[in-house]
Amino acid sequence: MAVGQRVLESAGFRQEPGRLTRLRAWWEQEHVFGYGLITPALVLLVCLVAYPFGMAIYFSLSDYWVGSPGAFVGLNNYREILSNDVFRQTVQNSFVFTAIALGFKTVLGIWLALLLARNLRFKRLLRGAILLPWVIPTALSVLGWWWMFDSLYSVVNWTAIRLHLITAPGPNWLGQTAYAMTAVIVVNVWRGLPFFAITVLAGLVSIPREFYEAAEVDGASSWQRFWTVTLPLLKPVLAVVILFSTIFTFGDFNIVYVLTRGGPVNTTHLFATYAYQIGLQGGNLGQGAAISLFLFPMLFAVVFLQLRYIRKE
Amino acid sequence: MQTRRQFFRVTAGAGAGLALAQAPALAQKRELTFFSWNHFVPASDDELRKQAEAFGKANNCTVRVDTVAHLQMPAKIAAEAQSQSGHDMLRTASADTFLYENLLVTLDDLVDKLGKAAGGWYPFAAEMNQTKSGWKGVPWFWVSFPGTYNMAHYKKAGFEPPKTWDELLKQGKVLKKQGNPVGIPISHCSDAHSTYWSVAWSMGAKVLEPDGKTPGIKSEKTERVIEWYKELYRDAMEPEVLSWDDAGNNRFILSGKGSWIHNPISPYNSALANKQPIADDINHHNSPGGPAGQHSAPPILGLGIWKFSKNVELAKEFITYLFRKENFDAWIVASNAFNHPPLKHFADHPIWARNPKFAMLPKEAEFAHPRGWPAHPNDAVQRIDDNYIMADMVAKAVNGMPAKRAMEWAEEQVARAVKGQLKVS
């Protein structure tokens, strides 16, 4: 285009402000260009997220059954759910699950990142190995865990019994409330820790060495250095990682669905698994959608707070 | 060909949308599609595909059988129902026929024809497919749910297989001391409800009143069921039953540790197929009874046709073909006696009589009921099972909740399942 113009000009053609040029000038305006670039993303998200999302909201407000639309019922579905103690249990489970898993991921993630940041031999290999659980499809790796927690063939119990840590048959990992919650949390931490550690590592790498040197000159111990230099500088990264991890953890489906299907006695149900059970297996799409939608304002609140925090930083 | 068609579909979809995308593929052979589960005995699916191919050849069409794991079916079926598109036929399980009553083709004529030709349908299999608006599925097969026991352990304890649930409890106490506990899942899996329904019926308890709308749990009889479960759990089983999935009890009996489970014959068949020596020790007996008689709640499966299908007639022909005596027989043989026919005349297949370990299985039909009985099945029955209400009631009780409170909890949950019933249009 630009070259073509120059050729035309050099050939003596007087450039009229032609249609193409006008178009180009129009396109080069900052706001037009801005809107133009964001249009594909908006079209996609409106058609394939916002529109189905709107439909889901409509489901939740009507007596909708899978494949069979029903009458508008206002907030009935929500009322029905809130009065159901299985749902209240689900809410409680979700918070316990998310809080504990996130806590472990944060502490262990920082610790692991600090270890990985050291200049060791086989650094690449180590980082790659640590990242594995994150890379491998959850739907498949969880099956491996399931086999490890099996009531008869559990390798965990087998080992603990041989080491005389517990007496046979040992804990029933997926059948007793506290153990089952522990099991799903362990698998979630296993799966999410690499993302945490590698992202925090990325943040660590970007901290300029001078900061540490200054602290060292002041004679700070390594623990003090961590508290006064590393942690404050990591805060923005941590906020982002925690944000994403909250989303992943709160909305988890696969781990619980494969390991316990919400059992024992609904003590490991999360929003996604309970919504699946009510809305799909039971056909009550309206209620299922309402359960899923409860997830949204909660996530939204968490994310809103965290985003505000990030912006302030 | 495949990719060209897809390309066409994509461009059409992106360009002109609905109208073009649905343009008939004139040059193409008719294709009948059938959505089914991964049969628990793989050879049964091989035989099904073989028959599908033969049917296709004879009728100048292709029949595609897509199968997935049974736990993955609900999501897929729901998506097809919701988008009004997908396969022509599907395998229905339990009360699917009621859940999708509005969306399935009524098959009264076909069911009538097939039934007359072969001695009529077993009532329990028929009821599962008979909705208020007609037959929404052809009963395909049912799966007997006998007692499965380890003969060596039983011999060591000097017991005969139990005739009643109370006898099982007595035996279990001894067997557990011997190191060979019994196992009934009290967890979120479908075997857990199959057993609960039979135990409850045998002791005279019920879940729904005959009207199908009123919860009928709170009673002394249910309390007795709960107390029986508590005792069995404490003295004859190990806590692992609280975590089992459908495969849990299979592994338990196949490992050689367990002495008794309540399950279809799949563990025995799989031990045979894998040449595990334990196959010799495993035997079956009819599902136990109780003071209110002998009752069983076998899984009942059907064949449904979506209303949105464009091949309804062809699908009916295919079903007729599957129900030809020689085809059905071959399919029973392929499943090694796992698939029980819902038609009376098909039930005298020699495969059961020939193997003494299977001989008693057809008798289960005499005392089988659809879930929900004494109520006629309905979509709420599906939710009672899918929400694991009865298994959870028992689990709560064995974990220390008083039986009365556990029953109240279950009654309230059942009331919820019934409350929002599907409106049939």
Added chain:
Amino acid sequence: MATAASARAKRWAAARSYGNLAPFLFFALFPFYFMLVTSFKSNAELYNLKSVPFWIQTGAITDHYGYLFQRTEFFTWIKNSVIISVVATSASLVIAILAGYSLARLRYRGVASFGTAVFITYLVPPTLLFLPLSQVVVRLGLSDSIWALIVTYPTFLVPFSTWLLMGYFRTVPREVEECALVDGASRMQTLVKIVLPMAVPGIVCAALFGFTLCWNEFIYALTFVSQSSQKTAVVGVTADLIRGDIYYWGSLMAGAILASVPTVIVYVFFLDYYVSGLTAGAVKG
């Protein structure tokens, strides 16, 4: 003397680091080791309560892999997964680069709210979305083909990638861009020739992340596609190898391990980019 002491101290510190890393490595890798061992065990040993679970005692067998290769369409599934992941990720990246640049660099009315909106779409849970989305897929005429997945996967890839790239574009100095614009380059040229090369680590990072998400996706892949020949690796392995109350543990584990190989390879090559890409993206996000 002093150098020897400090060398020893250094070695000691390194040993301590390895020692501290060991439990993490064990935790991360043991399940894979266990899956690997399981995939080579004979069924008889697998279900023998007396056998040692940690290693193979009665001889390794490859039957489970044989079953996977001969009785299932495993390679087709892998091929489908590769096509879907590559195409969906590439398309999403293009969309996300444009959107991310627009949101990070250009000033126009509503830019902030667009940014928030894009991010919020990331919060909508797929378990809620897949039923209505299945209707959209049918209306587009895409059901039952891998195109259904190629079109729907960007819904969760674009928000994340946009977010990550926004952060990255902000690290590119404004002056560089302004110079290019003053020199007469068009805005698009500036984006493609000046800004993009500086954002390569961010783009690689987003690509890796996207590829992983596509490869691991389950619920859409299960519900939008049903022919075995159109399935992805994750769905194929779980859908075909779980048969009711009998699990093909050996083949399942074999499938799980093999289906993981492609993503592992991708990560091995791009790990450093991933780390540095996350740095800028996350810090400035």
